[in-house]
Structure formats: C-alpha cells, structure tokens
Amino acid sequence: MLYAILSTFLVAAIAPAVHRVTGRASGWVLGLLPAALFVYFLSFLPAVSSGESIVLSWPWLPGLDIHLSFLVDGLSLLFALLISGIGFFIVTYAGRYLEGHRDLGRFYVIILAFMGSMLGLVLADNLIAMFVFWELTSITSYLLIGYNHENADARKYALQGLIVTVGGGLALLAGIVMLAMAGGSYELSEILANGDVVREHSLYLPLLILILIGAFTKSAQVPFHFWLPRAMAAPTPVSAYLHSATMVKAGVYLLARLNPSLGGTEIWFTTLALFGAITMFTGVFLAFRSTGVKQVLAYSTVMALGTLTMLIGIGTETALMAAMAFLLAHSLYKGALFMVAGILDHEAGAKDFLQTGGLRTALPVTAAFAILAALSLGGVIPLFGFVAKELMLESVLEAPGLVGILTLLAVLTAILGVAVAAIVGIRPWFGARVETPKTPHHEAPPAMLAGPVVLASLGLIFGLGPGLADEGLVNAAAASVQGAPVDGYLALWHGINWPLAISAFSLIAGGLLYWRWEQARRALAWVDQAAEYGPEKGYFKMMDGLVWLSEWQTRVLQNGYLRYYVIVIVVMTAGLVGVTAQLFDVSVGTVHFERLRIHEMAIIAVLAASMLFAVTTRSRLGAVAALGSLGFTVALVYVLYSAADVGITQVLVETLTVILLVLVLFRLPGFLSLSSSALRLRDAGIALITGGMITLLMLSTLDARLFDSIAQYFIEESEPSGYGRNIVNVVLVDFRALDTLGEIFVLALAAIGVYAMIRFRAEDRR
C-alpha cells in the first residue's frame, strides 16, 4: 500500500522525461500507472465486500506516535477505485486535450502528485498522515487551477481556492488534534471504535465545529461554495478530476469517515442536513441560471456535494446507502460530462451553451454518451442516477426531523436538476445547428472519448443491475459509514411510492422549465446583483484587508531605519522585563556595597571614564582610544578574577580590534552631528532606562540560586575524563567541543565575507 502511493509520486517525478521520450503516446503510457493501481485496489474487493477492514501500518515518527498507517474498508476502497479508475481516463484524456501544450510535462507531474495525495487522504488511517495528504491535495489543486499561469484570472482564482481550502485546513488541523485528545488515539480505526467517548467528551462541540469548517470549505458548502465555479479556470481534465470526482469530495469523505464517531447527535444532524440541503438548492439554482458549459457543471457539482452532506447528516441506513450510491453515480456521470465539455471546447471551440446547438451530426458518439450521462444526472429510469435519486428522496421523506424543509428543497432541486440535465443533454446536440467558434471536422480522438464512453456506460450498467454496484462496494461503503453492517440493498424498481411520484413530477416540471429556459433566466437576472453581496464579496474584502494590513505593518515596522528597529527591540525587551518584574514581585532587596579595594576602584573609574569618553567625544581617534582602554581594562577584570585564559583572549582581540578600527575608520569621514538635541535626549532616555533595567535585573538575581551550578561536573571530571588540568581549556576543546567548532565556523564565515568584500567589486564586472 505504501509503495502504491509512493509510486505515484515517483512516476510524477519522472513524468516529464517520460513525456519527452514517448511524445504523443505519453497519455497512454502514464495512464498505465492509474490503471495498475486500479487493478491493485480491485484485488482488495473480495475481502472488503465481505465486510472486512484491513489496517496496514509503517512506523513514521514513532516517538510522536505518528504512524503511516492505511485503512482499507468499503468507504476508502470506493474512493480509491474512483480516484485510480477515473484517474486513468483523465491522464489519457489530458494527453490528447493538452497535446502540444508546452507545459504538458509539468501537468503530468502535478496531476500524478495529486492522485497520490488523494489516494493517501482516503486510505490514511493516521489522522496526521491524512491531514498532510489533505493539504497536499489543496496545494496540487492550486497548481492545477493556475496551470495557465499567464492568465491573470487563473492565478487569482487558484489563490482563491487555495486560501479557502487551506484556511479550512487550519481549522481542520485544530479539530483533528482535539479529536485525537477526545478519542485517545491518532488512529482512525481506534477513534471510530470509540464513538460514544468522543460524543460525550467536553471537546465534542468545538472539535465538531472545526472539523466541519474544514470539510465544508473543501467540499464547497454554502457559504464557501463560491470558490468551486471559479476553479473552472483550470484546464478541463483538472475540472473533471479534482473539481467534480475527487478532491471536492474529500470533505464529504471526511464527514462519512467520521460519521461513526461524531454522527448521530442532534447538532450533527441539524447542521449537516440544513447546510447540505441549502447548498444543494443553491447549487442547482445557480447551475440553472448559468450558461457557461463548465459553470453549469460546476454548480451542479455544488448541488451534488450538498446532497451528499445532507444525506450523511440524515444518517439513517437508507440515507447512507443513498449517499454512497449517489457518490458513485455522480462521479461517473459528472466525470463523463466534464470530459464532454472538454470535447466541445476542443472540437467546436464552444465554452457556452448559448454557442452550441445541433452538434449531434458532427459529434455523434460524444452526443450519444453525453445524453446517457445527462440522463443519469437528471435521474431518469433506468440509469444509476435514478436509483440514487429514489433512495435520496426516500431518505429525505423518512428523515428524523426537518422533513418539511428538506422535502421542499429536495423537490425543488429535483425539478431544477432535470432542467439542468436537459440543458446539458439536449441543448448542444439537438435543434438548429448553431455556428460554433470552430467547426468540428471530425469526432473526438479515442483517448478523449474513452472516458465519457466507459463512465456513462457504467451508469447504465449499474442502473440496470444495481446489485452489481451494491454487492460490489456500495453496501460495504455504507457499512463503514454507518459503523455497522447494512441490511438494505439497491434496486431499480421500488414499486409505486412517493419518491417515484416526485421523480415523475420533477421530470415534467423540469422539462417545462427547460422549455422556458431563456425566459426563466431573464426573469432571474436580479440574482446577479444580489450575488454582488454574496460570500465571495466577503472573501475579496478580506483579501483587500490583508493586503492593507501587511502594507501598513510593513510601513510601520519595516521602515528601513536601523535605529527604529533597535528602538523597537530594546523598548520591547525592557518593557517585557519590567512588566514581568512587576507581575512576579521581583525585588532588588537591600544592596550592600562592600568595601572596594584601591585597584578595584581604579578599574571602575577607568571603565566609567572610557565609556563616557567614547560616547561623547567628537574625535574618531579619541573614541577608538577610549574603546581600547575600556577593552584592556575589561581584560584586567578577567585576569584579576581568576580568568587568565579569558584575559589573554581579550587582550589579543582588543589589540586586533583597535588596529582594525584605526585602519578602516580613517578611510571614513569624521563624525557629523546629525541629530537634534531633542532626539539625543530621547535616545539617551531609552538607553538609560534599558541600562537601568539591566542593572536592576542583575541586582535582583545576583544572590538567587535556583539550581546547582553545573560547573561542579566540569571541575570534577576535567582531569579523570578530559585528561587536562586547565579546566577552561578542557571545557572548550572537549566537553563543549561542538560550540568551539561553531565558533571556528563563524570566524571562517566572517573571514570569507571580509575577503569577498575586499576582493570582489561590482565595478570589475562592468
């Protein structure tokens, strides 16, 4: 399993080379990887569909209890199969769709890296590993949306998607840590078995909110839905893969995954069902209003994500079956339809439904399978979309609460959904031939047709034989979401009941709506103005605010004046020390001035005098001389107080310093009086306060001994272990030899820098 996921990253790394070697066939060659992964995941199918769940684990950071462990059960396997299966069609499709694009090699790198991240996300058993993969999908998604990086819009909306999803990711991280605290483990398989503990934990509410923010941003739930249609700036294969079939479902995956542990409470049901239902309706409503091919599909994806969230929130057995069936159905038809959208763009140059019409003769195969997929989208019998939709309506009617509002929204969604399906399935293909920007001369190439053909056909096969999908995986997936085996089964025909009646009604009403599409759209033009005040406005306001804030703080803090930096640092330090001293009642106590001996008095006097002179003198030579006298006096202090080695070093360094200063400073101009006396007074004030703070700090700690000095160890061990009688030397070259190595390194670096500055001059290169 580890190798399966690693292999995607490895192949991603060599993809540009493969692309260069294989040229036109690169899509097929690189498609072998997802195909092989698909077969590999299929090998888990027999065990998983009989209800097993498999945990595979590798130690990663054992010290932090982070393992790279994978959990294969119905839910993760369903996702893994979708990711690798659709991934195969996407890679081959992209090989033709982006043929000749100069960055195709880079595209393969990112899309394969994305595939690996997504597989890791759905298969990970460790929460931290899952989070890492989660963020990786956000980052690869950012790179893919911004693939056409010369396009300003692509960059802007790539950033928007990144900020929204990564912002949610931050909340998710906090939620995950809390979940691990509540559940007592970072392993999903253990947390899921501990559901009651988590639900009764005092952290339940905060962790639920944080995790929901993460899931809702990723899965484009209202009010975060705006980023998904904007992400359509990506090339079509990316939209088909990330923004319909896989990445945006990561949030739904997380909700489904954690359902056994977090679900079943009042707040879980209310939040998920309401947000889901509102998102579902908002999505389909906006889809009906749009005319751009990819916009319609993107908004209908928002609808699907809302439906899934709502179903997981409802949480009954029927609802969970419906969610898994709907997930599968949606991935199949939406993947197919996005690829059809790419074909429309590629062959006919059409990006808007208003530019299309009567294309069925020019693109007969595309048209046939687009219609098949659209029928599934509309939930028409006998396609798999119908099976899922019936179950969805049934679970809404049997919801544990909010039946009225959920049913209303579901019925409206069903009607508009049919209309949207008609826009997709009828508008481009039938009616009078509309002049498209490019006249399609031939049917799309096989690499681009394979996806729509297979995915749309699967929708039909699963519809006619729902048992196939059911026993294969949907049942096992629903069981992992429920955390217990599922008794229900999928069926095409449930008899004559309310869901069927609603379906029939929505077919007629939706058909009528499509017939009056133009008028309906015109009547809904006010939505555009209303959308100006939508959540996206909030996003842009926030971004403007961020830019303003960073400009402001740069102006204030990074102003380019060294002295203001020094003032900020010094005042902050002194202030913090002062406040802390106040808070903790640090007192200096009584200061005893011991009797000073005559040479000590002399030392103090020389230090004070040279210090004062260095600060006040107008002469450079005087200042350097004062520094020298200060330095040698300090050396005297070291020698007098038992530090002969330090004293020797200080004398040497001081000599060198004085020589250096004399040599260099005299090539610089004399001192100027640059500041006004008011400024001098201010600086003197700051300096004196800080110096005073240092003095106070020293006085208050002089007699404090919180711990025994570790010096005793060096004194005792110097001779026996270090074989040296000068303890300071032994410390330097033996006990703390690494410090000395670092010191040598610093000196070497300084020497190289000095040499470079003297030796290399910019003028030489001119």
Place this chain on the structure above:
Amino acid sequence: MEVVMSFVIGGMYAAAIYMMLRRSIVKLVIGLVLLSNAANLLIFTMAGMLPGAPPLIPPGATMPEGLSADPLAQAVVLTAIVIGFGVLAFAVVLIHRAYEVVKADDMDQMKDTDR
C-alpha cells in the same frame, strides 16, 4: 564587586544602545563594541567574581584545591569574545565597502545602492 559591576554594566549597555541609535554608521560600530563587552562582562559577573581562584588543577591532583571560579562561564565568555570579534570585523569591512559604494556615512542616505 558584583554590585558595583552591575551598575557599570548597566551603564555600558546604556552607552552601547545610545551609540547604536545614532545616524552615523561609525558610531554604530562603537556601540557594537560596547555592547559585546557589556554582554561578556554580564555573563562573567553573574557567575560570581572570585579573586585568586583560577580553575586549574595542580599536578598530581584530580581536583583544584579549595574553591575554584566557574570554568563554564569563562569558556562561554571566551567563545563569545572571539565570535564578537568575527562579527565586528565583518561589520567594519561591510561599512567600509558600503561607504565606498554609496559615499555616505549617514544611514538615512544608505537606502539604496543606485548612484
């Protein structure tokens, strides 16, 4: 001695900070020298100032006789002195070079290298 040294070191810090707040870059360097001396003395003083007790072991013994000054603080200060010199040498040459390029000693005029 430690008590008096506390005042001297405080004064040295004040002098260093005052010099570092000046616009003349040469004064900045003087501030830097003062600061590193002050910091070294601070560490040295805080370890306790003990006259006439060097951390040396007489031949034949395994421990110094009687009380001995803190060898660790001395080692740290020794390292710090040398590193301080390295930094100073670098800073001084950098300033010299900067002066050659921008022909200004006033740091407010050193905002860019375009002539």
